[in-house]
Amino acid sequence: MNRKWTTLIAVSIATFMLLLDITVVNVALPEIQADLGASFDELRWVIDAYALALAATILIFGSLADRLGRRRIFTLGLAAFSGASLASGLAWAPVALDIFRGVQGIGGAMMLSTTLALIAAAYHGSDRTKALTVWGATNAAAVAAGPLIGGLLVEAVNWESIFFVNVPIGLLTAWLVVRGVPESSDQNATGRPDYAGLLPLAGSASLLVLALFRGNDDGWGSALILGLFAASAIALAAFIAIESRREQPLLDLGLFRKPSTWGASLGMLATAISVFAMFTFLVLYIQSVLGYDALETGLRLLPLTAATFVAAAIAGRLGDSVPLRYLIAAGLMLAGIGLLINRQVSVGSDWTALLAGGTLMGAGAGVVIPSVAAAALGTVPVAKSGMASGLTNSFRTLGVAVGVALLGAIVESEVSSSLAASLGSAPAGLVDQVASGNVDLIAAQDRPQVATAAKSAFITGFDTISLVASLIAFAGAIVALALVRQADFKHDPAEPALAPAPARGSR
Numbered sequence: 001m002n003r004k005w006t007t008l009i010a011v012s013i014a015t016f017m018l019l020l021d022i023t024v025v026n027v028a029l030p031e032i033q034a035d036l037g038a039s040f041d042e043l044r045w046v047i048d049a050y051a052l053a054l055a056a057t058i059l060i061f062g063s064l065a066d067r068l069g070r071r072r073i074f075t076l077g078l079a080a081f082s083g084a085s086l087a088s089g090l091a092w093a094p095v096a097l098d099i100f101r102g103v104q105g106i107g108g109a110m111m112l113s114t115t116l117a118l119i120a121a122a123y124h125g126s127d128r129t130k131a132l133t134v135w136g137a138t139n140a141a142a143v144a145a146g147p148l149i150g151g152l153l154v155e156a157v158n159w160e161s162i163f164f165v166n167v168p169i170g171l172l173t174a175w176l177v178v179r180g181v182p183e184s185s186d187q188n189a190t191g192r193p194d195y196a197g198l199l200p201l202a203g204s205a206s207l208l209v210l211a212l213f214r215g216n217d218d219g220w221g222s223a224l225i226l227g228l229f230a231a232s233a234i235a236l237a238a239f240i241a242i243e244s245r246r247e248q249p250l251l252d253l254g255l256f257r258k259p260s261t262w263g264a265s266l267g268m269l270a271t272a273i274s275v276f277a278m279f280t281f282l283v284l285y286i287q288s289v290l291g292y293d294a295l296e297t298g299l300r301l302l303p304l305t306a307a308t309f310v311a312a313a314i315a316g317r318l319g320d321s322v323p324l325r326y327l328i329a330a331g332l333m334l335a336g337i338g339l340l341i342n343r344q345v346s347v348g349s350d351w352t353a354l355l356a357g358g359t360l361m362g363a364g365a366g367v368v369i370p371s372v373a374a375a376a377l378g379t380v381p382v383a384k385s386g387m388a389s390g391l392t393n394s395f396r397t398l399g400v401a402v403g404v405a406l407l408g409a410i411v412e413s414e415v416s417s418s419l420a421a422s423l424g425s426a427p428a429g430l431v432d433q434v435a436s437g438n439v440d441l442i443a444a445q446d447r448p449q450v451a452t453a454a455k456s457a458f459i460t461g462f463d464t465i466s467l468v469a470s471l472i473a474f475a476g477a478i479v480a481l482a483l484v485r486q487a488d489f490k491h492d493p494a495e496p497a498l499a500p501a502p503a504r505g506s507r
Contacts, residue, residue, distance in 0.1 A: 006180030007122040008131045011115040013173050014074070015135065016142045017166055018081060018108035022051065022400075023146025026283070027294035028159040032097070035159065042094035048213050049098045053105025054112070055397040056206040060198055062113035062390015063250045066186040070114045070121065070386055075177055077110025082170030089163035116389035120377050121184035126320070129374075133316025136370030137309045145305060148298020155295060186384065197242050197250040204235035209398070212405040216412060252387060255380065261391075263483030264375035267328045267368060268392055269399040270476025274469040275335050275365045276396070277403020281411070281462060282342075282358065286351055288439045289458055300351045304362035311366030319374060325484035327371040329477040335364030336473035342466045347456055357466075364473070378489040403469075410468060411461035418457035423450065434458050 025046060033043050065073040084103035091097035115135065123131045153161040211228035218224050243249040255261045286297045311334075315327055338360025345353045376392040377385055415434045419425075433439075434454045 006176050007118055007182070008134060010173050010176035010181055011074075011111075011118050012134055012138045013169060013176070014078060014111045015115050016138050016145075017169050017173075018111055019139060019142035020146050020149065021085075021104065021108065021166070022054075023142075023279075023283075024150035024153075024162050025050075026146070027150035028154050028162050031154060031159040032094075036091070036094050036097065038094035038097075042098065045098040046094075046101055049102040050105040050108070051397070051401065052206060052209050052213070053102045054109045055209045055394070055401060056109075056202050057106055058109040058113045058397060059205070059251065059390040059394040060113075060201055061110045062117070062386045062388075062393070065110075065114045065117060065386035065390075066384055067248075069183050069185045070117045071177065071181050071183040073110050073386075074114040074118060074181075075174070077107045077114070078170055078173055078177070079107070080104075081107030081111065082167055082174075083107075085163045085166035085170070089160040112393050113390040114386055116373055116377060116392065117386035118181065118184070120385035120389075122182060129316050129319050132319075132370040132373050132377075133312050136315070136373060137312035137366060139369050141305045141308050145298070148295065148301065151294025151296075151298050155293075186386075197239055197246070200235045200239035200242065201250065204232045204239060205394070205398075207232035207235065209401050212401045215405050216408050220409070251391070252384060255384075255387070255391070258379050259483040260375060260379050260485055260489065263325065263480050263485075264328070264372045264379070265391060265395045266483070267332065267375075267476050267480045268372045269395045269402075270332055270472055270479070271335065271365060271368045271372070272396045272399025273403035273406070274332070274339060274473035274476070275361050276400050277407055278339065278361070278465065278469045280404055281407060281465060282354065285345070285458070285462055286354070289455055290351055292351070300354075301358070303355060304358045307359045307362035308366035311363035312370055315367040315370055319371065323484075323486060324371050324375045324378070325480050328368055328375065328480040328484060331364045331367030331371065332473045332477035332480065333364070334367065335361050336470040336477065338362075338364060339466045339470035339473060343463050345459060345462060347452075347459060375484055375489075407465040407469065410465050411458070414461035414464050415457040418460045419453055422453040422456065430454070 029043055029046065032038060032046060038046075061073055061077070081104055084100045084107055088097055088100040088104065091100055119128065119131045119135060150162055153165065207228050211225050211232065214228070215225050239251075240253065243251055243253055282301070283297060286292050286300055287294065292300065311331070315331070318327060338357040341357035341360065342354055344357075372392060376388045380388045412431060416431045419431060419434065430450070434457050439451075439454050439458050
């Protein structure tokens with residue numbers, strides 16, 4: 001194997017594995033519930049524990065990696081993720097599985113927060129362009145491939161296999177790391193890391209994501225949710241106060257003085273809300289409304305995956321000559337147009353009604369992700385690339401949480417109104433079932449009028465959130481055009497993020 005590309009192969013495999021774990025578990029939930037006897041809340045935490053731990057710690061590990069060594073943090077994360085995957089497959093009770101999933105999320109944060117930094121340190125010039133292109137395509141493809149891979153494993157083996165498969169993949173990645181991934185860090189960082197900022201940052205992120213997860217169920221105006229939001233804001237204020245007084249902070253607040261940092265971060269946030277969060281409802285529509293199983297759903301999403309790869313490759317080639325703000329804006333515009341096209345779905349539609357719109361969504365994401373990564377790296381020296389990597393991925397993780405909560409609340413409202421109009425009333429239990437995508441279960445109850453009303457209600461909600469998501473994508477495009485500026489990049493204007501990385505020795 002060419003050692004030159006060992007770093008890219010290792011981080012791409014790891015990125016695919018940990019992002020895949022966000023979606024692949026969804027298709028196994030019924031089997032997990034039946035086997036472990038899990039309640040609804042315990043089952044939900046199989047998903048939420050992973051996402052919460054990932055979101056709460058990703059920025060922390062990105063910053064620590066610059067000081068302690070990016071390969072070191074990446075390797076520790078790989079070990080934690082693989083070990084927790086093995087333990088998850090062996091879980092004997094729902095609570096044990098939820099705990100192991102949280103450890104998986106922490107390991108995933110350690111890996112994901114260092115991927116861009118490892119690429120920034122190992123590649124330069126056109127090589128870095130190619131590496132970011134592959135990394136970006138891997139990111140988006142992992143989300144789309146989740147239902148397909150999960151369906152194959154659950155149907156061919158069992159639910160435990162979706163966790164066990166991470167172990168050999170983790171060992172392969174560890175072998176690649178040992179073979180040729182160089183260590184790198186900020187050689188100017190001295191003294192102890194800024195541990196004082198860890199607790200308020202982790203607390204703020206955890207409380208915010210928890211509020212987003214619980215908002216639809218507990219009510220956005222409830223004392224619990226408002227309290228969580230308030231506590232998150234207080235913890236964030238405490239973190240900013242601490243960081244502003246540190247010579248070597250956990251997060252350099254000076255990054256936000258550059259408009260391009262905001263432009264790239266908000267571009268990623270818009271992509272996460274409009275494409276990645278919306279992908280959840282695409283899967284619900286194909287599986288629950290159209291009645292396809294997980295494997296069939298995954299196959300029907302392959303055009304989206306293919307479009308992501310092709311678009312990322314094209315964006316990578318254009319990155320040398322086209323300003324990044326135009327690429328980010330173009331990708332978000334493509335995604336927004338695709339979301340508008342998805343509004344043609346009706347009660348009698350088949351999956352092909354999503355083909356054109358889904359393909360454009362995938363293409364848009366394929367253009368945005370490597371372009372945002374290049375912009376994020378372009379505004380910081382290589383010494384702070386871990387910080388930039390953690391920041392970018394934090395906005396993506398937060399965007400998915402915000403998007404699913406926001407779009408889910410809109411679907412629930414639209415479903416309630418639609419059912420009330422067609423049935424004369426909207427029972428809370430029925431609204432919850434339809435809004436959660438369980439239309440197929442309602443159809444199986446042999447109540448034709450209710451089943452028809454349920455299907456129509458979900459499609460009404462799907463139509464509305466497609467419009468909302470498209471507007472968010474278009475707004476993200478405008479923000480990127482306005483904020484991402486060539487003057488903020490430390491490199492040559494023709495290659496804003498592609499200057500040679502300083503040589504790094506092993507620690």
